[in-house]
Amino acid sequence: MTPEGSPTESNPPGNISRNETPNEGSEEVPEVKNMTSKEVWERAQEIYASWYKSQTVERVLKEANMTPEELPGDVTEELKNTVQFEDIIRTWEFDPQNKQVVIYASPALNEEHEKELSVVQGRRVGDWTFTIIWEPYVPSFVRRALDAANMTLDELPDEVKEEMGKTVQIGGVRKWELDPQNNRVIVYTYFSRDAKHEQEVQAVQGREIAGWTFNVVQEHHIREDVRQALDAANMTADELPDEVKEEMENIVQSADIGSIRKWEFDPQNKQATISVFFVPKRNDVDAVQGKQVAGWTFTVVHNLEDERAYEKEREQVVAELLRFQKDHPELQISSFATSPTQIDVWVRNLTPENEALNGTTMHNRTVLIQWSPVDYALRMAREEAGWM
Numbered sequence: 001m002t003p004e005g006s007p008t009e010s011n012p013p014g015n016i017s018r019n020e021t022p023n024e025g026s027e028e029v030p031e032v033k034n035m036t037s038k039e040v041w042e043r044a045q046e047i048y049a050s051w052y053k054s055q056t057v058e059r060v061l062k063e064a065n066m067t068p069e070e071l072p073g074d075v076t077e078e079l080k081n082t083v084q085f086e087d088i089i090r091t092w093e094f095d096p097q098n099k100q101v102v103i104y105a106s107p108a109l110n111e112e113h114e115k116e117l118s119v120v121q122g123r124r125v126g127d128w129t130f131t132i133i134w135e136p137y138v139p140s141f142v143r144r145a146l147d148a149a150n151m152t153l154d155e156l157p158d159e160v161k162e163e164m165g166k167t168v169q170i171g172g173v174r175k176w177e178l179d180p181q182n183n184r185v186i187v188y189t190y191f192s193r194d195a196k197h198e199q200e201v202q203a204v205q206g207r208e209i210a211g212w213t214f215n216v217v218q219e220h221h222i223r224e225d226v227r228q229a230l231d232a233a234n235m236t237a238d239e240l241p242d243e244v245k246e247e248m249e250n251i252v253q254s255a256d257i258g259s260i261r262k263w264e265f266d267p268q269n270k271q272a273t274i275s276v277f278f279v280p281k282r283n284d285v286d287a288v289q290g291k292q293v294a295g296w297t298f299t300v301v302h303n304l305e306d307e308r309a310y311e312k313e314r315e316q317v318v319a320e321l322l323r324f325q326k327d328h329p330e331l332q333i334s335s336f337a338t339s340p341t342q343i344d345v346w347v348r349n350l351t352p353e354n355e356a357l358n359g360t361t362m363h364n365r366t367v368l369i370q371w372s373p374v375d376y377a378l379r380m381a382r383e384e385a386g387w388m
Contacts, residue, residue, distance in 0.1 A: 035385040044374075044381035051373055053080040060092040070096060078125045085110075085117045090135070099128045106137035139165055141176050149178040157210040160185065167214065170200040174219070183212045190221045191246075193253075220245035223252065229263035239267065241294035248272070255284040257300055261310075261340065270296045277307040314338065317363045331357070342366045349376060 177186040258279035337344040
């Protein structure tokens, strides 16, 4: 069974708390019978927008170490109205002592939103005042690098900040480091097989801007299953030669050796073993089998008995999950997705009952509860229209 491909979130939309049923939400449901498909979709967007605004306000209050009860309701509603300008807002700050909401925004990002947000400047809602502080746009990754280097924004030349903003477009950037002692900007990125990407990397490498030098450090991407195998072998990724990492990428991306179930490493004998299932008739197993790279030997293991056992066990798990879904309608399960290590459980609505399953173990697999606010909003709109 496959999941419905949608983003997951932590709380239901429409101002519905975890302990409420969909019909107990605070939002009044309008009379919308006989709606067209377009009207249902527009209504779903309204429900989602309401949820998103509430979530944003909840998040910024949490960051300010405040509870929703500490902010008057009319101030909360006004704050929700500013969420639409989030593309130019860097952060919100709250000053309960002076009863101020301070919004830090960058005007250059969206001139139209700058005009609309400017109207909020000095607005009084009850005893609270909204204040807008305009500041130059600085990408979040630049701010993180500054914090890590214990630097202030003023210590980094504007030309360097601007160049960092351009450099991020090379793609695959994992992190940034600033070395103020040597005036260096260090960009960590992954190797890419794309020629354009490599050209962009080389164009940045060694570039000097306002007395600062840009250095690019390229790394091989390490898959999660490879990291697990390294942990099992008590190894770090640095202990694998770059040539071996590159060959592993070649095998995953190019070689047709079947479905890779797991990797195993033997650092003492410098052996990399790949266990595979479902090997196609036309395959590249022979090209990989016994291949030596930087002193390491690659071995492909295809065990038919293990494959049959896995397939039989998978069918049994699916059957039991379907029975579990039928026996527990209160969990509102819509579908499952299984792998050897986890079970993704897609639900129509988050409830205390199905959230309690998150992180538990079923059939020797970790259960992860998945839920889409977009799907939920669409379902609510359909129910309002009498389509369900």
